[in-house]
Amino acid sequence: MEGVTVERRDVLADAAIAVLADAGMRGLTHRAVDAAAGLAEGTSSYYFRTRAALLQACVDRLAAQTLAEVPRGGGPSDVDGLVDVSVAIVGRWLTADRARLVARWELALESTRRPELGTALRDAGRRIRERVAATLHGLGIADPERRADDLVACLDGLAFDQLAGAGPERDAAGLRAAVRDLVHGLVTAGPAPGPG
Amino acid sequence: MEGVTVERRDVLADAAIAVLADAGMRGLTHRAVDAAAGLAEGTSSYYFRTRAALLQACVDRLAAQTLAEVPRGGGPSDVDGLVDVSVAIVGRWLTADRARLVARWELALESTRRPELGTALRDAGRRIRERVAATLHGLGIADPERRADDLVACLDGLAFDQLAGAGPERDAAGLRAAVRDLVHGLVTAGPAPGPG
Numbered sequence: 197m198e199g200v201t202v203e204r205r206d207v208l209a210d211a212a213i214a215v216l217a218d219a220g221m222r223g224l225t226h227r228a229v230d231a232a233a234g235l236a237e238g239t240s241s242y243y244f245r246t247r248a249a250l251l252q253a254c255v256d257r258l259a260a261q262t263l264a265e266v267p268r269g270g271g272p273s274d275v276d277g278l279v280d281v282s283v284a285i286v287g288r289w290l291t292a293d294r295a296r297l298v299a300r301w302e303l304a305l306e307s308t309r310r311p312e313l314g315t316a317l318r319d320a321g322r323r324i325r326e327r328v329a330a331t332l333h334g335l336g337i338a339d340p341e342r343r344a345d346d347l348v349a350c351l352d353g354l355a356f357d358q359l360a361g362a363g364p365e366r367d368a369a370g371l372r373a374a375v376r377d378l379v380h381g382l383v384t385a386g387p388a389p390g391p392g
Numbered sequence: 393m394e395g396v397t398v399e400r401r402d403v404l405a406d407a408a409i410a411v412l413a414d415a416g417m418r419g420l421t422h423r424a425v426d427a428a429a430g431l432a433e434g435t436s437s438y439y440f441r442t443r444a445a446l447l448q449a450c451v452d453r454l455a456a457q458t459l460a461e462v463p464r465g466g467g468p469s470d471v472d473g474l475v476d477v478s479v480a481i482v483g484r485w486l487t488a489d490r491a492r493l494v495a496r497w498e499l500a501l502e503s504t505r506r507p508e509l510g511t512a513l514r515d516a517g518r519r520i521r522e523r524v525a526a527t528l529h530g531l532g533i534a535d536p537e538r539r540a541d542d543l544v545a546c547l548d549g550l551a552f553d554q555l556a557g558a559g560p561e562r563d564a565a566g567l568r569a570a571v572r573d574l575v576h577g578l579v580t581a582g583p584a585p586g587p588g
Contacts, residue, residue: 220417220505301552302501304552304557304558305498305501308494309415317558324558325559325560342569346550348559349554349559350546351549352552353545353550353553354546356548356549357544359504362500362513363541364518370538374542378546381574381577381578382577
């Protein structure tokens, strides 16, 4: 029965993530999660007693899903390949993974007020950045850890700009051009001269 | 008396922005805004009858403040100067303007659900990007509009990563290096070869 229980927890966490994306922190209630999951009222509060437990379940689920998706090896063989992978990831964030992305940002903002939420977010974030750094290292790019940190932050910024921000709407070609220029700019441009 | 009324509205909007940053969308109530402003209960609901009006007041106030701060001309005379200006802006976001930044992100996420909020955010965002593009144009940088869009989105991403995201904490030197590499990478690197 363990398998069933685990699955039920994941279903509820996915429903909570969908509610967060659709209705924000203010709309996230146990009742809304039960409804979104198509389960009897009281189900989510049985598995996740408190609101804090529900938020933690969202964070843990997002972290597990993201880590399962970012490849651990067998990455691109050149910078153009890295562009392709980056474009694919950002493109998926903006379409199939849109709800997860909005929920992640909601939780990240909430973690400025509930530091305990930040622990799992930062842990997943660190492991993803390590995998990106390993890819950059494999491509022979200097200072791969720092470049990975910058690249992930900027790709997230482009996605936010596109999905919720104040920038112009980009079509697929425009988004690809932005990601391409960012990747090339960050990983192939040497550091600026001078102590700057 | 008009002047007094305008000032009172600004005081309330600033208080609402502070509440948004401190307590999130869920904590934003007329009562909390009155308390944060140190004004009698009922004051904010007198000026901003509905929750939607209160949110709109936050967006309008943020937009007006941001536009007042981004210089309209007399910008940097070279790319290193552009780095300095960018570092200063991001540095201020992370310190003195932290509450306004968190509130802006909260409102941006909420605008995915309340499209009317997105209008003022996008209008301010467009005007800021136009000013950045004018600066880039003055520096002789090719394709200044597109570079401005990318730069603003990525600086926002670096700030989010630092303030609420999952990236490593950067000290002042680390943040400066990231901004410098981003600016140099985006504005001095030519487009990648090929149709990309």
